[in-house]
Amino acid sequence: MDAPDPETIFDEIAFRDAYRMSYLINAIIVPTYDQVRRDFGVIRAEYHLLMCLAHYPTLSAQDVSRITRRPRNSISRAVHRMLAEGYLDRSPDPSDGRQALLTITPEGRALHEQIAARLAERQEVVLSPLDADERVQLDGLLRRLARHVADLPDEG
Amino acid sequence: MDAPDPETIFDEIAFRDAYRMSYLINAIIVPTYDQVRRDFGVIRAEYHLLMCLAHYPTLSAQDVSRITRRPRNSISRAVHRMLAEGYLDRSPDPSDGRQALLTITPEGRALHEQIAARLAERQEVVLSPLDADERVQLDGLLRRLARHVADLPDEG
DNA sequence: CGACATTTGTTCCGAGTGGAACTACTTTCC
DNA sequence: GGAAAGTAGTTCCACTCGGAACAAATGTCG
Numbered sequence: 001m002d003a004p005d006p007e008t009i010f011d012e013i014a015f016r017d018a019y020r021m022s023y024l025i026n027a028i029i030v031p032t033y034d035q036v037r038r039d040f041g042v043i044r045a046e047y048h049l050l051m052c053l054a055h056y057p058t059l060s061a062q063d064v065s066r067i068t069r070r071p072r073n074s075i076s077r078a079v080h081r082m083l084a085e086g087y088l089d090r091s092p093d094p095s096d097g098r099q100a101l102l103t104i105t106p107e108g109r110a111l112h113e114q115i116a117a118r119l120a121e122r123q124e125v126v127l128s129p130l131d132a133d134e135r136v137q138l139d140g141l142l143r144r145l146a147r148h149v150a151d152l153p154d155e156g
Numbered sequence: 157m158d159a160p161d162p163e164t165i166f167d168e169i170a171f172r173d174a175y176r177m178s179y180l181i182n183a184i185i186v187p188t189y190d191q192v193r194r195d196f197g198v199i200r201a202e203y204h205l206l207m208c209l210a211h212y213p214t215l216s217a218q219d220v221s222r223i224t225r226r227p228r229n230s231i232s233r234a235v236h237r238m239l240a241e242g243y244l245d246r247s248p249d250p251s252d253g254r255q256a257l258l259t260i261t262p263e264g265r266a267l268h269e270q271i272a273a274r275l276a277e278r279q280e281v282v283l284s285p286l287d288a289d290e291r292v293q294l295d296g297l298l299r300r301l302a303r304h305v306a307d308l309p310d311e312g
Numbered sequence: 313c314g315a316c317a318t319t320t321g322t323t324c325c326g327a328g329t330g331g332a333a334c335t336a337c338t339t340t341c342c
Numbered sequence: 343g344g345a346a347a348g349t350a351g352t353t354c355c356a357c358t359c360g361g362a363a364c365a366a367a368t369g370t371c372g
Contacts, residue, residue, distance in 0.1 A: 009207070012211055013207065013211075013272065014275070015272065015279040016295070017279060017283065017291075017294060018180075018181070018185050018275060018278070018279040019275075020298040021177045021181055021185075021298065022185055023225070023305070024298070024301055024302060025174070025178050026225060027306075027308070028174070028305060029177075034360090043328070045328090055169075060350075060351095062349080062350055065350095068179075069182055069183050070329095071329080071331080072330095072351070072352085073331085075351090076352055077329095077352090079351090080352095096350085097338075098336070098338065098349060098350040098351075099349085099351075100351080120170035123173060123174040126174065126305060130301070134297060137297065138173060138294075141286065142173055142176040142177065142180070143166070143167075143176065144285050145180055145282060145283070146166060148282070190330090199358075200358090218320060227359080228320075228321065228360095229323080229324095230360070232322055235321090236322095252319095252320085252367080253367050253368075254319065254320040254321070254366070254367045254368065255320055255321075255367095256320090
């Protein structure tokens with residue numbers, strides 16, 4: 001069978017926007033994470049951890065879990081690996097013995113910047129068909145949706 | 157630490173659109189697939205297979221791989237499971253002994269409709285902040301981006 | 313026709329994933 | 343104060359995932 005057009009299928013499904021986003025992510029972001037893993041030895045959960053810590057001076061693992069909406073055990077593993085690699089520091093919280101305070105190191109920050117550049121570059125490839133106005137439109141729509149989803153309970 | 161606003165971080169990263177899409181997908185679509193797995197015993201690759209076959213009368217596994225941009229071995233596993241469950245039929249292609257022609261069964265189509273309804277319902281939860289005009293905007297933008305990505309080579 | 317490259321589908325295997333159970337600590341409430 | 347409930351972090355385990363190597367069939371080109 002001659003290759004069917006992979007795009008037409010999207011038009012006929014009810015959840016086409018969700019599927020298109022998933023498609024865009026799988027085609028572009030996931031390969032970039034694979035490349036980052038090969039080049040830097042850092043997996044997605046580990047990079048998410050760096051990203052969060054690059055934007056807040058101090059976070060607990062639980063904070064990172066809430067921000068990224070990813071399970072705690074993935075964060076826990078990432079924390080241990082990034083500690084071993086010297087990309088972050090951990091100190092017990094004196095006011096709450098259950099949690100530990102995480103801080104990014106300069107090495108971690110430098111790594112974060114390299115990885116962020118890769119992701120930004122790849123995003124540019126995806127968004128290249130859009131002009132400046134359209135990008136503002138998309139950005140505004142996605143921002144509102146992300147804000148909305150952030151306010152939803154865990155299992156909508 | 158009192159929970160930081162999980163949304164503000166997005167504004168400060170260069171690849172915010174990609175991250176927001178990934179965030180939306182992880183918060184909404186992924187949980188829905190988990191729910192579908194629990195309720196119907198069908199994982200994502202298997203549902204993708206059903207979805208493709210629901211829209212084309214006949215496809216090879218390779219066609220499905222190209223449409224979904226997912227690796228062939230995942231499709232292969234999905235084909236075997238869905239054959240065993242009676243959700244699709246397979247017959248050798250008389251004109252090419254390498255490939256087999258896949259067709260969805262009525263049972264498979266019925267299952268597809270149930271799962272699609274779940275996904276559509278969940279998409280509605282995500283998109284609920286947008287009015288009709290904004291949805292048309294988003295749809296148009298995502299359509300163009302998906303079309304663009306479909307034309308890109310595999311590893312950007 | 314015969315050697316070589318391609319393509320389809322499969323199996324193998326190492327790695328990542330997240331639910332569930334667990335420990336340690338804290339808060340709540342009587 | 344003490345029992346019960348809740349929370350942070352970890353470990354365990356079954357499952358999914360996708361790259362790589364593979365067999366079988368086809369295509370290419372001398």
